[in-house]
Amino acid sequence: MERNVAEVEKARWAIILPALLGALVVGVVAGAVVAAGDIAVKIRSERIIQRGRIEAERYAALLASELHRFDYLPELLRYHPSIISVLQAPSDPSRIAAANRYLEEVNRAAGSTTLYLLDLKGVTIASSNWSEPTSFVGRDLSYRPYFVNALQTGSDRFYGIGTNSGTPGYYFSRALRAEGAPGGVGVVKVNLERFEVHPFTMLGDVIITDQNGVIVLSSRPQWRYKTMTQLSEAVLANLNNARQYENVPLTPVGIVTEESFGGGAAIVSLPSDAPGTGRVRFLAQELHLDGSDWEIAILSDLSDVLIVKRWTQLIVALVGLALILFVLFLLQRRRAIQLELAAKEFLARANIELEHQVKRRTQALVAANETLRATQDELVHSAKLAAIGQFAAGVTHELSQPLAAIRALADNAEVLIKRSEIDTANGNLQMIGELVERMTKITGQLKLFARKDWIEVQAVSVNCSVNNVLRMLDEKIRQVGAKVVFSEEGGDLLVEADPGGLDQILINLTSNAIDAVSGASAPLVEIGARRVDRTTIISIRDNGAGLTEVVLSRLFEPFFTTKTAGAGLGLGLAISEGIARKYGGSLQASNRPGQGAEFLVILPSHRKMAEADNE
Known part of the structure; x- marks a missing residue:
């Protein structure tokens, strides 16, 4: 028995060793091919790099020379009487006309694009293109860095597209003095379209x-x-x-x-x-x-580099192939002798492996049954945790915007206190207190799905509630670049509601409307309020893409959302609809053909408004 095992082991190694040797040879040849290609690429690339650096330095010198041959022009202006004169009296038409003619002559002689003069406010006093339709005269260019930096450091360079001409240019600027004091900035523009x-x-x-x-x-x-x-x-x-x-x-x-x-x-x-x-x-x-x-x-x-690399790799590969063929020839001579021993070894190993597989499969089935039972218990537990996590995430979603408003008001209050504007800072702190109070109310909104607690209603001003919402969403509105318009028919309307609840409804609807118009060319959100009989209707319209029929049919379902993962849980509209019902009202949604979506919040008018109607 021991002899048979030794023979099988010997036959096994007789097969393994040549295979390992062949794999080693193939690996060495493959490595040599890759290394040879890399070396060829490196050598060829270094030659291109050396030649390219020489050409790049030559081109850089030519470009720098061409650009900087105009940078003397702003310095030249400080010495001419007409320039000094117009800086001293920038509103004198005769001096402006003289400066325009001088700048035009110098610009034409130098071959630059435009030569002009700015006052200390950044407004163009005179320009070489004063007689052209695209004249710079009278234009406010104070936003350009070359104006600001020239006043601060004496000179500057700047590249940009002309806001008046629409052509790209390289600008050289220099601060000019009149009667020993800063008088303005001289600027020359070089049009780069000719380069x-x-x-x-x-x-x-x-x-x-x-x-x-x-x-x-x-x-x-x-x-x-x-x-x-x-x-x-x-x-x-x-x-x-x-x-x-x-x-x-x-x-x-x-x-x-x-x-x-x-x-x-x-x-x-x-x-x-x-x-x-x-x-x-x-x-x-x-x-x-x-x-x-x-x-x-x-x-x-890199085509030339790749050609060199491929030829080098081909040569190395051919040498390696010859070596591999020689190794294969040696292996083939031994293979015929080893086939019989290999077959016996295979049968013996197969029988042993079969026994082991039967044993492993039996153990695996037992373990799988145990794992299945454990997994079922884990799934039940995970479902419970997921429900809790969804509600917690919903509360976080509803509080995120008031928290952002509190942070902005707190940062502003700190700045105002440093500026000793205590009254304004106190106003910010008061608004923070109001937001904290509303946040306390917001945390109870999720209970509206399951609980039927009666909410104590009171007279709530629609105008005040809308203003609160716009303040809290101010940052989001500015980020999207949306225009928000509020109109109210019939004076300050009062509804039967709770201040925090009405704010929450309007925050959800207005925030969704802002998200809907984020991709529009002219984003617009319209908020309107009007009284119809004994009810008050608050409308929120947007000019976004609108709502599909599928979305409309499921709009108020909890956890239904069209937003991307992490952007919301789909609780906002469901909560808002529940709040409106508690006030004896309703929440409706519809599409305006070709104009986006419209949401209507219909709430009972406060009894003071109803009594005024009866009188």
Whole structure:
């Protein structure tokens, strides 16, 4: 018996060892092919990088020279009498006319695009294009950074799209003095549309980016005004404030760095110009443009590198294939002798494995039955926990907006106290107290589904409730950019309700309306209130996409929502409808053809309003 086992073991190793040797040879050859390709890519890429850096430095020098040959013009203005004169009396028509003619002559002689003069408020006093339809004269350019920075530091450079002409330009500005005091800012604009960027014949495409990673010049027009990365909200806000790229969507060009070589060189990929053809890989290298905060990137075609890599890998692969064939020949000679021993070993192992499998399957079935029973218990327990978690998440959803309002009011109060505006700060603290009181009431709203507690109603002003809601949703309204309009027919309407409950209904409906118009070109939410007989109808309309028939049929079901995961549990409308019923009213929803959705809150008018009608 021991002898048979030894023979089987020997036969097994007689098969395993050649297989391991073959796998090792294949692995070595595959590794050699990959390594050879990488080495070839590195050597070829280094040559392209060296050649590209020389070309990039030459191009950078030419571009810098072309840009900066105009930066002397603002400095020139400070010495001319007509400029000094108009700075001293910026409202004198004769001095303005003289300055316009002088700027026009200098601009024409220098070959710049526009030469103009700003006063200390950033308003254009005189300009070389004073006689053209796109004249800068009288335009307020105080929002431009080159004006602010020139007054603070003496000079500045800036790139942007002209808000008047719509053409891109590079601006040089310098602060000017009149009678020893700051008098204004002189600015020259150089139109960059004439700087055509062509791809290098031997290297490839050229990209020039500003300090924010926005492509300002490119050999491929479709890349212009794209961004190298996704810009942060803060950067986008600064660009919008400066109107640097007005009416231009700044979307990422889609560049991805795949491998870095150091020294500013890397292999990158970009989406192909042809749809559905994947991405195109380039060898990229960057160079700083002297005298500015721009970067020049050269994207070289990798086809030559890939050809060298493939030929190198092919040669190494052929050598490796010959080695593998030799190993296979040796293995084949041994295989015929080992087949019989291998078959016996296989049968023996199969019998042993079969016994083990039967034993394992029996044990697995017993364990599976135990696991199934445990899983059933866990599912029951998990269902209970999920219900509790959903209600807790619903309360958090309903409190999130008042909490945001409290935080904003508290931050404002801190600033007001620092400014010693104590009365205004006290007003904020009072509103915080009111919001906390309402939050206490909000926590009881979820009980309206199951409980039938009577709510003590009172006279509630619709106007006050709407104003409370708009204050709490102010931040959300500003983020969406929505216009919210409130109109009330018949004076200050009073309804039979509870202040916190009515606020909660209007918060849910108004917040949903703001979400519905977030994608509209001119988002609009209209809130109206009118009295019909003994009831008061509050309407909330939006110009969003409206509601489908499926959504309308399930709108007031608890936990039904059309929002994305995490944006809401679908309790808001169900809670609001329950609150309205408790007041003896109702909540209705409908579509306005082609105009979005409309929700109607119908509540009993307070008895004071009814008595006034009877009188």
